[in-house]
Amino acid sequence: VSKDVFIDGHSFAPQLMGQQGQPRDWVFTEWDGKAWVRDKRWKLYRKGQLFDMKKDPDEKTPLPMNRQIQVRQRLGKVMKKLKP
Numbered sequence: 001v002s003k004d005v006f007i008d009g010h011s012f013a014p015q016l017m018g019q020q021g022q023p024r025d026w027v028f029t030e031w032d033g034k035a036w037v038r039d040k041r042w043k044l045y046r047k048g049q050l051f052d053m054k055k056d057p058d059e060k061t062p063l064p065m066n067r068q069i070q071v072r073q074r075l076g077k078v079m080k081k082l083k084p
Contacts, residue, residue: 010023027039035082043059044079
């Protein structure tokens with residue numbers, strides 16, 4: 001990897017070895033032209049669709065933009081830090 005590339009990864013190897021490690025409460029995924037941030041319950045896509053994965057695991061109905069504002073803000077901050 002060239003020196004101008006910033007890597008913001010966290011290893012989960014300590015957890016695999018039964019140690020505490022430094023886990024995040026979210027993960028970022030980019031796949032097949034889509035990007036999202038996900039925690040245990042919520043999934044926010046780069047384009048703004050938010051899903052409650054507990055109630056809607058098949059992602060059939062995104063929540064309206066005026067719902068779950070705090071979740072959108074929290075996960076949105078993570079998304080903004082990550083380059084497209």
